[in-house]
Amino acid sequence: MPTYSLVDGNSFYCSCERAFNPRLKGKPVVVLSNNDGCVIARTSEAKALGIRMGEPWHEVRKRPECKTVMWFSSNYALYADMSRRVFDVLETFSPHVEPYSIDEMFMSLDGIGGDLAEYGRRIRSTVLKATKIPTCVGIGPTKTIAKLANKHAKDAHDLGGVCDLREERNRLELFGRWPVGEVWGIGPASAQRLERHGVRTVLDFIRMDARHVRDELSVVGARIQEELKGNSCLPLSMVAPMRKGLAVTRSFGTPVTEWQGMEEAIAAFAYRAGEKLREHGLVAGHLTVFMRTSEFRPGPKYGNQAAFTIEPTSDSLTLVKLATRAAHRLWRDGYTYAKGGVMLNDLTPPGARTGDLFPSKDPVKSANLMATLDELNARFGRGAVRSGATGLDRKWTVRTGNLSPRYTTSFEDALVVRA
DNA sequence: TCTGGGGTCCTAGGACCC
DNA sequence: TCTGGGGTCCTAGGACCC
Numbered sequence A: 001m002p003t004y005s006l007v008d009g010n011s012f013y014c015s016c017e018r019a020f021n022p023r024l025k026g027k028p029v030v031v032l033s034n035n036d037g038c039v040i041a042r043t044s045e046a047k048a049l050g051i052r053m054g055e056p057w058h059e060v061r062k063r064p065e066c067k068t069v070m071w072f073s074s075n076y077a078l079y080a081d082m083s084r085r086v087f088d089v090l091e092t093f094s095p096h097v098e099p100y101s102i103d104e105m106f107m108s109l110d111g112i113g114g115d116l117a118e119y120g121r122r123i124r125s126t127v128l129k130a131t132k133i134p135t136c137v138g139i140g141p142t143k144t145i146a147k148l149a150n151k152h153a154k155d156a157h158d159l160g161g162v163c164d165l166r167e168e169r170n171r172l173e174l175f176g177r178w179p180v181g182e183v184w185g186i187g188p189a190s191a192q193r194l195e196r197h198g199v200r201t202v203l204d205f206i207r208m209d210a211r212h213v214r215d216e217l218s219v220v221g222a223r224i225q226e227e228l229k230g231n232s233c234l235p236l237s238m239v240a241p242m243r244k245g246l247a248v249t250r251s252f253g254t255p256v257t258e259w260q261g262m263e264e265a266i267a268a269f270a271y272r273a274g275e276k277l278r279e280h281g282l283v284a285g286h287l288t289v290f291m292r293t294s295e296f297r298p299g300p301k302y303g304n305q306a307a308f309t310i311e312p313t314s315d316s317l318t319l320v321k322l323a324t325r326a327a328h329r330l331w332r333d334g335y336t337y338a339k340g341g342v343m344l345n346d347l348t349p350p351g352a353r354t355g356d357l358f359p360s361k362d363p364v365k366s367a368n369l370m371a372t373l374d375e376l377n378a379r380f381g382r383g384a385v386r387s388g389a390t391g392l393d394r395k396w397t398v399r400t401g402n403l404s405p406r407y408t409t410s411f412e413d414a415l416v417v418r419a
Numbered sequence B, C: 001t002c003t004g005g006g007g008t009c010c011t012a013g014g015a016c017c018c
Helices: A012-019 A044-048 A076-090 A116-131 A143-155 A168-175 A188-196 A202-206 A210-229 A259-279 A316-330 A363-380 A411-418
Strands: A004-009 A029-032 A039-042 A070-073 A097-101 A104-108 A135-140 A162-164 A245-256 A283-293 A303-313 A337-348
Touching: A004 A012, A004 A076, A004 A116, A004 A143, A012 A029, A012 A039, A012 A070, A012 A076, A029 A044, A039 A044, A076 A097, A076 A104, A076 A116, A116 A135, A116 A162, A135 A143, A143 A162, A143 A210, A168 A202, A188 A210, A202 A210, A245 A259, A259 A283, A259 A316, A259 A337, A283 A316, A303 A316, A303 A337, A316 A337
Parallel strands: A029 A070, A135 A162
Antiparallel strands: A004 A104, A004 A135, A029 A039, A097 A104, A245 A337, A283 A303, A283 A337
């Protein structure tokens, strides 16, 4: 059975600010989004004041008890640099580290003997010493369980920041108390659907009929259920897959009512999008432009987007020209626009042709897929599983028996083969 | 039993994540 | 005055092909 751990920086953005400013220690600190609009990170002291994630800062700062809160505009260059430092430390503990987000890293602890909780404590103290970033460590037989363990390590202060849920008997009692919505991948919509079936806790969910889960929550839910049962479906991938798209979008600081203002904004977004593209050494073959009125303010609502294929490019001026032309078609007079953006998709290295395979495609996933395809073909006969089967988690076209349904999804078969 | 079958590509929209 | 900015994956359905 594999062993995963998830190492997660506590109040990461705030901790980064604290790392360079000792006076912030023990004080309520928040980091704000672009334009200083909302709170996107807060220390435990700030949480204790009732400041919620995503709350508009202009509302929070008015509250008397929040007058003393120290606040920072976000500094993503700093946070990315701190994230890399944490990664470097973790690599001294395991050769298999997958950065999942700026503040979370999955690690494989396979083959590491002894007391893993003790190992986790050593990871924490080493990271803290080297980077001044406090962390929590969750350990489990699957990524999804490691994620839950990490959350528990954060909540239960008697654990010393480390929680090991490898043993099933240690899990089940906790699972019976946790709402299913706390599981990684189960959001509000899924939780509501499950509630309708009387499923409230993680334990309820594990005990739900697998086919039923698939019908309600698709393969995504089925995979999560397997993971919670202790069967690993989500492998570690150390190679970052090639970026699939990028976006530059903003809420406007002051609402836009004139075409000229919109034109300038879209041009700036497109220009910046081109810069990002060049930073990654890629060109884009698909461009999307959108604009919309505020969701929060009264008045006439309007929103629209235009998406189209372009000659692959990363040239900012070309992108600006194409994007503003598209924006012009979307523009309607008489509205107060609050938001807009430019998105780029179909990213490839320059000069790539249709059908090229890029080395940056995740080799771990690819190897798993090919092995699984081979096994399925061996089982159902050569050529039984055809293209279109692009992963464990996608459509499988299985040519056995009657052909009636257009696609036969045999996720269960895939799981059997894996096991 | 069965009312063409199998496939690709594209788009839109939903859901979730940090 | 002021309400984030990114991302990923999955599903469904239409157009089109042989």
